[in-house]
Amino acid sequence: MTEPARPAVMSTAGLGLRIRGVTIVDDVSIDVNEGEFLVIIGPNGAGKTTLFNLLSGVTRPSSGRVTFRGTDITTAPPYVRARLGLGRTFQTSTIFAELTTLENARLAAQAYLGGSGRLWVLADDQQDAIERARGALASVGLEARAATKAASLSHGEKRKLDLAILLCGDPTVVLLDEPTAGIAVEDVPEMMTLIRSIHRDQHKTVLMVEHRMDLIMGLADRMAVMHHGQLLAIDTPERIVANEIVQSAYLGDPL
Ligand SMILES: Nc1ncnc2c1ncn2[C@@H]1O[C@H](COP(=O)(O)OP(=O)(O)OP(=O)(O)O)[C@@H](O)[C@H]1O
Ligand SMILES: [Mg+2]
Known part of the structure; x- marks a missing residue:
């Protein structure tokens, strides 16, 4: 596997969350490369939003570590992470x-x-x-x-306002949780163009949860697949869609 030569901007090591004996996020280790566009996919309830909560400081992990530009932020509150340059949007507009x-x-x-x-x-x-x-x-x-x-x-304008609010904080790394959720189908391409420009022109590292494969292909540098709280695979989009383990996690549903 050819890894980009760029340094990791954010990393998790053995990140886990258990709530009342239930494992929600299970031993996730990811290196996010500076400047990359990483899309996270996975079935409903896979733990994608919870992973973003752990990365942004909304939730504290039961195990493991999160580092951002070399600083351990595992227990840092969200405002400290925001000051370091880590911004996020929520699955539902805020x-x-x-x-x-x-x-x-x-x-x-x-x-x-x-x-x-x-x-x-x-x-x-x-x-x-x-x-x-x-x-x-x-x-x-x-x-x-x-x-x-x-x-x-x-709805589309509200999601754009979510992005504007995010950009006001001048983040270098943005976590976008289903930014096209609730948007009229005809407004989706414009939103994706906007996100592409935030990545390419404003030089943000982007982590985005998105379900629709047609939107991801051609946009993502890498894709991470979550399933039952675990990181099932992380690779180029082309290799992810060809990955048999990923296919079986979706129980035969085409990606
Ligand atoms: N605070 C909590 N207490 C108990 N269970 C939780 C809590 N937060 C999340 N969960 C559970 O953890 C699992 C993962 O939820 P999460 O919202 O992270 O999934 P997701 O991958 O974002 O799903 P979706 O695609 O539907 O947005 C779900 O089963 C959810 O019910
Ligand atoms: Mg979610």
């Missing part, structure tokens, strides 16, 4: 429906800039955050929707 698109992004920008988390702050203090928020909205094509209440956005 925006504030009653706030405008810009206000949602501004809160994220304020958090990144270390200012007040309050919505109403002095105008001067807001300017940097607003500029940062507008830049992030522009990079996902939502600038024209800045004044729109988030509740009025389409």
Whole structure:
């Protein structure tokens, strides 16, 4: 197997989570390479979101370690990981429906800039955050929707706002949990173009959970397959689809 010569930006070693005697994530060891696009697939309940929770600090593991750029972050809270450059989106959108698109992004920008988390702050203090928020909205094509209440956005626009909020934190590594979930079929290609540009043009290392193989092929440098909490395989997309162990994990369902 030919490994890229780039150093690992994030690694897990023997990562595990047991809850009330049930193994949810089982002895997962992954090296994520700097700049790569790694897609994680696996059946429902395989542990993909839980793995992201362990990587982002939402959940602490029962065993194993997580390192980020050489720093052990196994027990670090999410905000510490965010400051180190690790950002994530959630499987279900986390925006504030009653706030405008810009206000949602501004809160994220304020958090990144270390200012007040309050919505109403002095105008001067807001300017940097607003500029940062507008830049992030522009990079996902939502600038024209800045004044729109988030509740009025389409599903696709809400997922773009999730990305803008993520980008406000200036991450170098992003974890995207099913970013196309809930999006109208006709809006999916635009979302994938956006994610491709976040990877290629904004030079982010991307880990993405995605079910649809047609979206992954041609996008992923590598694919990781999870099944029953275990990392079943990690390889190039071409080798993953040809992998018999992977095929049998899907019980004959075509990938
Ligand atoms: N806090 C928890 N307590 C108990 N069980 C949990 C907890 N979190 C997750 N699980 C269980 O762990 C398993 C993995 O869940 P997870 O959400 O990580 O799967 P997933 O691969 O993201 O699935 P999906 O494709 O449906 O999003 C599931 O069986 C789930 O019910
Ligand atoms: Mg999930």
